Amino acid sequence: MEKLSYALGMSIAANLQQSGVAEIDVDAFARGLKHHIEGTTTEINQQEAGKIINDFFAAVQNKQYEANMKAGQDxxxxxxxxxxxxxxxxxxxxxxxxxxxxxxxxxxxxxxxxxxxxxxxxxxxxxxxxxxxxxxxxxxxxxxxxxxxxxxxxxxxxxxxxxxxxxxxxxxxxxxxxxxxxxxxxxxxxxxxx
Known part of the structure; x- marks a missing residue:
């Protein structure tokens, strides 16, 4: 189980990096993972979590789009x-x-x-x-x-x-x-x- 857990962590980290997540608060990530898997009360609800994630990726995308536009204009x-x-x-x-x-x-x-x-x-x-x-x-x-x-x-x-x-x-x-x-x-x- 330890090796599987570690491998899953590596896989999730690679996916996050490919998606534009350059840094992460590992302690908060681990708490979110632990609370969700154990079914205990989470610090934020699912709807708020979805909004935070969507807002983050929209900002990452906008930064990329701005870079594309600037490169084209230049x-x-x-x-x-x-x-x-x-x-x-x-x-x-x-x-x-x-x-x-x-x-x-x-x-x-x-x-x-x-x-x-x-x-x-x-x-x-x-x-x-x-x-x-x-x-x-x-x-x-x-x-x-x-x-x-x-x-x-x-x-x-x-x-x-x-x-x-x-x-x-x-x-x-x-x-x-x-x-x-x-x-x-x-x-x-x-x-x-x-």
């Missing part, structure tokens, strides 16, 4: 100073890698594109280029940054888009790879209007 501010970068009123930035001469799609059109998406640290989260298969989708069916950019591009163009989080997935993020409030970079090649 990146875009520096990026805007580079030659060839166009910054729109919306905050969307783009760089023309190749200017096509075909038609420009409108919001109601479907388009065929090749794209390569990364976080600002270079981590690839999605790439039709790597899959070797272009994607077809409605212009108005993608994130706002893409909707804006696609309607400015001529077929045959290839642009690098720098998309602020509010024009990407904002506070929701997307799956495990795109945290909330994350600025994104895409290389987008507009192949056709379909």
């Amino acid at each position: 990146f875009l501010a520096e990026n805007a100073k580079k030659e060839g970068i166009v910054t729109l009123e919306s905050g969307l930035q783009y760089e023309i890698l190749n200017e096509g001469n075909g038609a420009k799609p409108n919001a109601a059109d479907n388009v065929k594109c090749h794209y390569h998406g990364t976080l600002i640290d270079g981590t690839v989260f999605d790439s039709s280029v790597e899959r070797g298969e272009p994607a077809t989708f409605p212009v108005n069916g993608v994130i706002p940054g893409w909707v804006i950019a696609l309607q400015l591009m001529n077929v045959g163009s290839k642009w690098r888009l720098f998309i602020p989080s509010d024009l990407a997935y904002a506070e929701h993020g997307a799956g495990q790879q795109i945290p909330p409030h994350t600025t994104l970079i895409f290389e987008v090649e507009l192949l056709d209007i379909v």
